[in-house]
Amino acid sequence: MSNHRGQPAIETTGLVKTFGENRAVDGVDLVVPAGTVYGVLGPNGAGKTTTVRMLATLLRPDAGEARVFGLDVVGQAAAVRSRVSLTGQYASVDEDLTGMENLVLLARLLGHRKPAARERAASLLDAFGLTAAADRQVKAYSGGMRRRLDIAASIINTPDLLFLDEPTTGLDPRSRNQVWDIVRAVVAQGTTVLLTTQYLDEADQLAGRIAVIDTGRVIAEGTPGQLKSSVGSGSVHVRLRESHQRAEAQELLTRVLGASVQADADPVGLTARLMPGGQAGPAELASRALGELAAGGIVVDDFSLGQPSLDEVFLALTDRKNAAAGGTHPTDAKQEAVA
Amino acid sequence: MTTATSTSTTKDRPQDAEDTYTPTAESLQSVLAPGERPPRPSALSASLTFGWRSMLKIKHVPEQLFDVTVFPIMMTLMFTYLFGGALAGSTAEYLQYLLPGIMVMSVVMTTMYTGVAVNTDISKGIFDRFRTLPVWRPAAMVGYLLGDMLRYALASVVILVVGLILGYRPDGGVFGVTAAILLLIGFSFAFSWIWTMFGLLLRSEKSVMGVSMMVLFPLTFLSNILVEPETMPGWLQAFVDVSPVTHLVAAARGLMDGNTDTGEIGWVLVASAVLIAVFGTLTMRLYNRK
Numbered sequence: 356m357s358n359h360r361g362q363p364a365i366e367t368t369g370l371v372k373t374f375g376e377n378r379a380v381d382g383v384d385l386v387v388p389a390g391t392v393y394g395v396l397g398p399n400g401a402g403k404t405t406t407v408r409m410l411a412t413l414l415r416p417d418a419g420e421a422r423v424f425g426l427d428v429v430g431q432a433a434a435v436r437s438r439v440s441l442t443g444q445y446a447s448v449d450e451d452l453t454g455m456e457n458l459v460l461l462a463r464l465l466g467h468r469k470p471a472a473r474e475r476a477a478s479l480l481d482a483f484g485l486t487a488a489a490d491r492q493v494k495a496y497s498g499g500m501r502r503r504l505d506i507a508a509s510i511i512n513t514p515d516l517l518f519l520d521e522p523t524t525g526l527d528p529r530s531r532n533q534v535w536d537i538v539r540a541v542v543a544q545g546t547t548v549l550l551t552t553q554y555l556d557e558a559d560q561l562a563g564r565i566a567v568i569d570t571g572r573v574i575a576e577g578t579p580g581q582l583k584s585s586v587g588s589g590s591v592h593v594r595l596r597e598s599h600q601r602a603e604a605q606e607l608l609t610r611v612l613g614a615s616v617q618a619d620a621d622p623v624g625l626t627a628r629l630m631p632g633g634q635a636g637p638a639e640l641a642s643r644a645l646g647e648l649a650a651g652g653i654v655v656d657d658f659s660l661g662q663p664s665l666d667e668v669f670l671a672l673t674d675r676k677n678a679a680a681g682g683t684h685p686t687d688a689k690q691e692a693v694a
Numbered sequence: 695m696t697t698a699t700s701t702s703t704t705k706d707r708p709q710d711a712e713d714t715y716t717p718t719a720e721s722l723q724s725v726l727a728p729g730e731r732p733p734r735p736s737a738l739s740a741s742l743t744f745g746w747r748s749m750l751k752i753k754h755v756p757e758q759l760f761d762v763t764v765f766p767i768m769m770t771l772m773f774t775y776l777f778g779g780a781l782a783g784s785t786a787e788y789l790q791y792l793l794p795g796i797m798v799m800s801v802v803m804t805t806m807y808t809g810v811a812v813n814t815d816i817s818k819g820i821f822d823r824f825r826t827l828p829v830w831r832p833a834a835m836v837g838y839l840l841g842d843m844l845r846y847a848l849a850s851v852v853i854l855v856v857g858l859i860l861g862y863r864p865d866g867g868v869f870g871v872t873a874a875i876l877l878l879i880g881f882s883f884a885f886s887w888i889w890t891m892f893g894l895l896l897r898s899e900k901s902v903m904g905v906s907m908m909v910l911f912p913l914t915f916l917s918n919i920l921v922e923p924e925t926m927p928g929w930l931q932a933f934v935d936v937s938p939v940t941h942l943v944a945a946a947r948g949l950m951d952g953n954t955d956t957g958e959i960g961w962v963l964v965a966s967a968v969l970i971a972v973f974g975t976l977t978m979r980l981y982n983r984k
Contacts, residue, residue: 411826443822478724484716540723
């Protein structure tokens with residue numbers, strides 16, 4: 356438990372892993388501060404799991420360096436293993452055994468004597484709401500219960516760093532919230548959590564910092580707020596009463612907001628993406644725009660002002676990357692905006 | 695590309711209905727409080743714990759004992775009555791010759807399930823968990839083999855009992871039979887490292903089975919288990935003479951018949967040591983680099 360303050364929990368430079376022709380991880384640089392939840396966000400196949408597996412000493416990097424609490428994951432793998440725990444993407448528990456047996460087995464492997472192992476297993480099962488299912492085979496557990504057992508198995512010895520690889524993929528909303536509560540409790544106690552996810556709201560909910568990964572590279576990094584403001588300070592959405600006034604309204608909004616305004620699929624809908632950096636805030640700009648619309652005799656039925664979601668951030672970032680790679684993409688206004 | 699819906703892949707199970715757990719901060723905090731970390735377990739203790747896991751799996755899935763109970767009985771009956779009259783004049787005569795061999799055949803064939811078990815675990819997440827544990831590295835592998843040694847012992851005893859019922863009488867007595875079974879289990883432990891290697895190397899359970907069959911069929915049939923090698927063509931005799939299975943059968947037969955052949959026993963022990971040295975090393979190399 357020797358967390359030197361200031362020493363990052365994870366530090367990687369130029370991490371590479373190739374499988375045949377495929378560069379699954381292609382030069383990843385990460386710095387994960389200790390004591391936080393760090394989100395690694397990306398679509399399927401982006402290289403999230405491969406990165407985690409290298410950090411958890413399961414895979415050897417082909418190039419680059421990775422240190423966990425200053426320990427090299429290749430040269431000091433055994434020391435790294437004693438400080439980390441991994442909850443993999445697929446339940447890392449034995450389905451043939453009961454919940455109790457799984458935890459006792461792992462507690463014994465971590466050096467607890469039999470009575471202590473049983474005691475520890477029982478209190479974990481209790482805290483994770485699995486006491487009633489303790490003597491059932493894991494096979495018969497629901498997805499959420501299995502995931503909780505999996506996380507319980509990872510904290511038999513409270514680790515300094517916990518890897519959670521897509522902990523809520525495939526879970527129903529209730530189970531997902533349970534996992535979120537557990538993650539918050541784990542980090543509150545002082546453990547650093549590296550969480551991979553393909554759900555943007557999950558990273559937004561839990562993570563202090565996020566790295567967005569696509570095709571093996573980090574394409575953006577920062578706090579959720581920073582990532583959001585990188586694509587704009589929000590969006591204004593209006594619905595008009597009369598569809599024939601839309602062209603006029605679009606022109607007017609473009610002028611007042613100083614932003615690109617797109618016609619929605621809805622024949623009376625318009626969406627404007629506000630850019631940061633102007634003197635006026637988004638709310639001020641929006642109210643000015645509404646005033647102009649009213650003055651121009653355009654009736655607005657519905658109006659909303661929204662923060663950009665991480666989904667928008669993610670799509671904008673991957674769009675920009677595709678554009679940089681020479682691809683043509685229809686939403687060029689967005690690319691320009693985030694460049 | 696990505697949408698945040700998580701409903702499509704949710705597996706609904708009946709237990710969901712009673713799953714009304716709400717995590718409470720207090721209970722989570724109490725289990726998360728960093729307790730004292732015990733020292734890491736010894737190599738022996740870690741291996742035995744992994745062996746205990748194999749026992750638990752047998753407890754929960756007893757059907758897996760079919761291959762060490764029903765299969766050996768089948769083999770003994772089949773070969774005794776199929777070949778007995780033709781090869782030795784009578785089934786009683788033949789049983790006397792066959793039984794130690796069929797014991798070796800059944801047990802050696804059973805060893806392939808080690809590879810299958812390793813491979814199955816890899817395809818599930820549990821293997822990753824084991825590999826991130828700070829324990830003696832070969833312990834997980836030794837654990838599989840400890841569980842399997844119990845299976846080998848069970849298969850040997852089953853065959854012995856069937857043999858005794860059919861009229862087999864070992865002149866080597868209790869000591870000879872026990873020594874033969876121990877030698878067989880020891881060799882099978884060593885031999886199984888080939889399968890742990892293939893279990894780690896190959897991509898699917900089916901390919902592990904396939905490779906195992908390809909090795910085990912010739913290795914067990916092309917030996918002195920069913921017939922005396924004297925009637926075989928010269929090139930085949932050459933193969934049979936160097937096969938470790940032949941030496942194992944000769945040693946086991948000697949022990950059970952009461953004329954112990956220390957040369958053959960020595961041969962088997964050396965072969966076992968070599969198997970562990972070569973395939974144990976390769977297995978651990980794969981286990982660490984996977």
